[in-house]
Amino acid sequence: MDEPDGLPPEDEPALIHGAISSLSRGQLVVHSARDDYLDLVGSLYDDGYRVCMDLTGVDYLMHMERQLPPGVRAERFEVVVNLLSTEARRRIRVRAQVPGADLTIPSIFHLHPTTEAMERETYDMFGIVFTGHPDLSRILMPDDWEGHPLRKDFGVGRIPVQFKGAPPAR
Amino acid sequence: MSSSTELSEGAQELQPKSRTAGLEYLREAGSVLRIPHLPEDVDEVRTDDDTMIVNMGPQHPSTHGVLRVMMELQGETVLRSKPVIGYLHTGMEKTGEDLTYLQGPTNVTRMDYVAPLFNELVFSLATEKLLDVEIPPRATWIRMLMCELNRMSSQFLWMATNGMDLGAVSMMIYGFREREGILDFFEKVTGLRMNHNYIRPGGVAVDLPDGWRDDVLRLLDIFPERLDEYDTLLTGQPIWQERTQGVGILTTEECLALGITGPLLRSTGLPWDLRKDDPYLYYDQVDFDVIVGSYGDSFDRYAIRLNEIRESMKIVRQILDKMPSGDYRVQDKKVTPPPRHRIDESMEALIHHFKIFTEGFRVPEGEVYVAVESPRGELGCYMVSDGSAKPYRFHIRGPSFVNLQALPHMLRGGMVADAVASISSIDPIMGEVDR
Numbered sequence: 049m050d051e052p053d054g055l056p057p058e059d060e061p062a063l064i065h066g067a068i069s070s071l072s073r074g075q076l077v078v079h080s081a082r083d084d085y086l087d088l089v090g091s092l093y094d095d096g097y098r099v100c101m102d103l104t105g106v107d108y109l110m111h112m113e114r115q116l117p118p119g120v121r122a123e124r125f126e127v128v129v130n131l132l133s134t135e136a137r138r139r140i141r142v143r144a145q146v147p148g149a150d151l152t153i154p155s156i157f158h159l160h161p162t163t164e165a166m167e168r169e170t171y172d173m174f175g176i177v178f179t180g181h182p183d184l185s186r187i188l189m190p191d192d193w194e195g196h197p198l199r200k201d202f203g204v205g206r207i208p209v210q211f212k213g214a215p216p217a218r
Numbered sequence: 219m220s221s222s223t224e225l226s227e228g229a230q231e232l233q234p235k236s237r238t239a240g241l242e243y244l245r246e247a248g249s250v251l252r253i254p255h256l257p258e259d260v261d262e263v264r265t266d267d268d269t270m271i272v273n274m275g276p277q278h279p280s281t282h283g284v285l286r287v288m289m290e291l292q293g294e295t296v297l298r299s300k301p302v303i304g305y306l307h308t309g310m311e312k313t314g315e316d317l318t319y320l321q322g323p324t325n326v327t328r329m330d331y332v333a334p335l336f337n338e339l340v341f342s343l344a345t346e347k348l349l350d351v352e353i354p355p356r357a358t359w360i361r362m363l364m365c366e367l368n369r370m371s372s373q374f375l376w377m378a379t380n381g382m383d384l385g386a387v388s389m390m391i392y393g394f395r396e397r398e399g400i401l402d403f404f405e406k407v408t409g410l411r412m413n414h415n416y417i418r419p420g421g422v423a424v425d426l427p428d429g430w431r432d433d434v435l436r437l438l439d440i441f442p443e444r445l446d447e448y449d450t451l452l453t454g455q456p457i458w459q460e461r462t463q464g465v466g467i468l469t470t471e472e473c474l475a476l477g478i479t480g481p482l483l484r485s486t487g488l489p490w491d492l493r494k495d496d497p498y499l500y501y502d503q504v505d506f507d508v509i510v511g512s513y514g515d516s517f518d519r520y521a522i523r524l525n526e527i528r529e530s531m532k533i534v535r536q537i538l539d540k541m542p543s544g545d546y547r548v549q550d551k552k553v554t555p556p557p558r559h560r561i562d563e564s565m566e567a568l569i570h571h572f573k574i575f576t577e578g579f580r581v582p583e584g585e586v587y588v589a590v591e592s593p594r595g596e597l598g599c600y601m602v603s604d605g606s607a608k609p610y611r612f613h614i615r616g617p618s619f620v621n622l623q624a625l626p627h628m629l630r631g632g633m634v635a636d637a638v639a640s641i642s643s644i645d646p647i648m649g650e651v652d653r
Contacts, residue, residue, distance in 0.1 A: 072584055072585055072586060073347050073348065073350070073584055073586045075586060075587060077585075098474055098475075099474050099477055100477055101477060101589070101596060101598060101615060102587070102598050102600060102613070102615040104600060104613040104615075106602055106610075106611050107611070110604070110610075111604040111610055114583070114604070115583055115584070128585075128600060128613075130587050130598065130600065130615075134474065134488070134490060134495075137495055137496065139587070141587060160475070160477070161475050161476055162475065162476045162477030162478075162620060162623060164623060165619065165620070165622075165623050166620075169619075173311075186304075187303065187304060188303065188304040188307040188652055188653075189304065189307065190304070197309055197312055198311060198312055198611075202312075204312065204313075204316060
């Protein structure tokens with residue numbers, strides 16, 4: 049399932065629906081700019097990638113010089129979507145670049161209702177706003193939590209445990 | 219801000235229908251009604267104040283941990299519901315960024331605490347894919363043996379808690395009894411009943427102990443008749459059928475749109491099992507059947523899990539025949555610490571041992587997504603390495619987290635008593651939901 053037929057070797061980026069693709073350890077990856085993201089996921093949906101298995105984010109603040117195929121502009125955040133086609137038994141991964149200055153990306157909830165909780169989790173952990181999501185709110189952290197914990201500039205152990213109703217420390 | 223606002227759960231809270239905003243309504247309906255072939259119209263008629271919002275949980279014996287389900291009730295009928303999660307969130311993905319690849323399994327094993335070996339397995343497989351190391355056959359067969367036993371113990375625990383939820387309390391005792399037999403074996407092999415840290419990048423922690431084959435055979439001798447007892451106790455019993463048949467029905471299209479996997483998906487008739495459809499380890503070398511249901515209700519899920527124990531026993535018997543001799547971990551000096559006795563003789567071995575356990579080993583830059591079939595569905599691990607000895611980021615795709623989204627749909631229009639059956643049939647493990 050990892051290596052579909054007819055794909056070029058790793059050093060030759062091919063285009064899938066106009067987006068640059070690459071192989072990462074034999075797994076098919078499509079790189080997308082934020083503006084093309086919605087169209088790309090929609091085209092892949094029409095190709096049979098009907099199941100969204102996973103959606104998450106990565107903050108590349110400490111690792112901006114990561115390996116990307118030529119032509120892909122690296123931004124601070126990435127939204128990573130793992131799609132599955134149950135008929136063809138294939139997987140594909142979409143890596144969408146999201147600039148740190150403007151943390152918004154379209155929601156794919158209307159195509160994949162399963163991303164409801166996943167996009168909320170990504171918003172909760174990284175602060176990435178999914179426009180068009182019906183109910184974007186925190187899902188794992190308390191509602192009055194400040195900051196987004198999985199960002200690389202969110203220090204471990206920097207903030208005391210906060211819970212509502214607890215008396216202030218002093 | 220009034221005091222009532224401070225005590226509320228904010229956006230997480232389920233408001234009465236009359237006070238629910240349009241977007242919130244869309245979210246609820248959307249999870250079901252955005253599926254193309256289903257009718258578009260939502261029952262948007264806002265009723266008067268004869269409905270009631272009731273909290274089930276977070277501390278409720280039948281919510282399997284700290285799950286809170288808010289339900290809007292009209293009499294005994296559930297109009298709407300919303301799972302509220304996050305009570306067990308401990309930031310394991312953040313913690314994992316500060317642990318080396320060798321320490322990683324100690325962290326992830328605490329996520330799905332009922333099937334801990336699967337978490338270790340998926341973490342190790344992702345690391346090994348990044349490292350590009352080949353695992354010796356014996357290590358792979360040991361992994362399969364332990365995982366299938368763990369699948370059985372997880373399903374036994376589900377049988378136990380599901381029985382307890384629906385009033386078959388004797389089932390709880392039986393399920394725990396069988397699970398304890400497997401956990402005793404785990405303790406003998408790994409040293410711990412749970413949270414084993416047994417499967418590690420590069421192989422497994424230790425070889426199987428002397429007499430392991432007899433222990434496994436003893437378990438395999440006991441279980442078939444115990445499973446037949448379950449059939450007598452539950453499967454054909456009219457009360458059990460009344461409680462579970464036709465409760466919490468899902469269709470294949472809904473499951474795929476909601477990303478639901480595991481016994482929930484298979485109960486709708488789609489034989490999707492990663493062990494068959496995307497074989498990992500040596501699952502392509504063993505013979506077993508994928509159990510499917512036909513109605514997609516709670517009873518089908520019960521029957522699937524019961525029979526998956528039988529299939530797992532079939533796999534374990536084949537593993538016993540095929541278990542080769544050889545190394546239980548890869549002999550790659552980069553990944554594997556030197557044998558204990560070498561440390562007393564060789565300074566280099568001591569340094570090597572020290573370096574591996576303090577600094578860890580470096581993993582080449584890259585990113586992978588690896589998925590295995592856990593007892594609850596697709597357990598995935600997305601791992602990003604920046605070339606250092608700690609994962610730059612790893613994300614666990616917990617099947618419980620995704621499967622729990624089916625809850626509002628399963629409960630809609632049902633009775634409160636059936637809500638317990640539906641929650642139970644999802645088999646959510648909150649450690650994995652909240653991570």
